[in-house]
Amino acid sequence: xxxxxxxxxxxxxxxxxxxxxxxxxxxxxxxxxxxxxxxxxxxxxxxxxxxxxxxxxxxxxxxxxxxxxxxxxxxxxxxxxxxxxxxxxxxxxxxxxxxxxxxxxxxxxxxxxxxxxxxxxxxxxxxxxxxxxxxxxxxxxxxxxxxxxxxxxxxxxxxxxxxxxxxxxxxxxxxxxxxxxxxxxxxxxxxxxxxxxxxxxxxxxxxxxxxxxxxxxxxxxxxxxxxxxxxxxxxxxxxxxxxxxxxxxxxxxx
Numbered sequence: 001x002x003x004x005x006x007x008x009x010x011x012x013x014x015x016x017x018x019x020x021x022x023x024x025x026x027x028x029x030x031x032x033x034x035x036x037x038x039x040x041x042x043x044x045x046x047x048x049x050x051x052x053x054x055x056x057x058x059x060x061x062x063x064x065x066x067x068x069x070x071x072x073x074x075x076x077x078x079x080x081x082x083x084x085x086x087x088x089x090x091x092x093x094x095x096x097x098x099x100x101x102x103x104x105x106x107x108x109x110x111x112x113x114x115x116x117x118x119x120x121x122x123x124x125x126x127x128x129x130x131x132x133x134x135x136x137x138x139x140x141x142x143x144x145x146x147x148x149x150x151x152x153x154x155x156x157x158x159x160x161x162x163x164x165x166x167x168x169x170x171x172x173x174x175x176x177x178x179x180x181x182x183x184x185x186x187x188x189x190x191x192x193x194x195x196x197x198x199x200x201x202x203x204x205x206x207x208x209x210x211x212x213x214x215x216x217x218x219x220x221x222x223x224x225x226x227x228x229x230x231x232x233x234x235x236x237x238x239x240x241x242x243x244x245x246x247x248x249x250x251x252x253x254x
Contacts, residue, residue: 065221067214068237076100079193079241082128082136084160084213086153086197088145089119096195100137104129108139119143121152124160126167130188138164138192148202150212157197157216158223164192165224165232191237192217210240 072078076099085096093101093108101108104127111117111125118124118141128136140160142148168189194213198204204212217235224232 065218065234065236067217067221067235069214069240070237071240071242073242076103076134076241079134080239081134081188081191081193081237082126082138082164083134083241084138084140084157084192084194084197086140086142086156086195086202087118088142088148088201091119091145095200097139100127100134100139103132103134104137108137121156122159124156124163126160126164128167128172134193135188140197142198142202145201148198148204150198150204150208153198153202153204153209153212154216154219157213158219161192161217161220161235162223165189165220165234169232187237189233190235191239192235193239193241196240196242213240214238 076083076096083096083100085100087097093112097108107127108117108125118139120141121143123141125139126136138160140156142156143152172189196206196209197213199206199209202209217238221234224234
């Protein structure tokens with residue numbers, strides 16, 4: 001073939017190489033093809049493959065629960081449920097907190113004076129009194145004002161909602177919500193009112209504020225659902241309170 005530069009009419013690509021004629025091979029049968037599974041580039045899955053451990057597949061997450069959203073225009077006196085407000089770290093009792101502090105006879109100022117008041121993201125305070133207006137308060141820590149953003153707001157809301165659910169489960173007796181008070185226990189335990197947190201001092205757009213609250217509530221609901229043991233009530237209703245025009249469609253933006 002080298003002298004004539006020809007292959008005697010035979011095309012090398014028409015015939016696969018013989019296994020028996022390969023260097024160092026005495027096999028006379030064709031090799032059995034091995035089907036290999038795709039190799040993951042995740043370190044944990046590679047380690048499981050080395051140890052021949054079964055690979056755990058993540059289950060498809062199910063749809064989140066529906067959260068009803070309503071908007072009212074007015075002050076805290078019109079809130080139907082415990083009101084969630086934010087507090088900047090190292091700040092005083094101001095704004096909506098001042099009104100809540102008045103209605104709850106200085107309980108916010110008292111806690112702030114002794115250093116037992118939420119300031120950092122993840123800290124929260126829950127007050128509840130069915131004889132009062134509003135019915136309760138959820139004060140959530142927002143951290144340093146220079147570090148405040150929509151992401152931190154959603155984390156702060158999630159922590160506050162979880163604390164609220166546990167507080168209602170552990171501390172609110174059925175006798176507090178009897179028919180004489182004309183209060184619906186189920187709706188109160190699964191509902192919150194909320195201000196437009198962070199749109200002033202935090203300087204985040206109103207749409208981002210409302211969206212962050214809803215995301216935080218949804219995250220809290222997922223956490224509560226994953227907890228084992230005693231039953232926790234998830235939030236089904238979020239009532240936004242504002243003195244300026246707020247469209248519910250802002251909440252669904254982006």
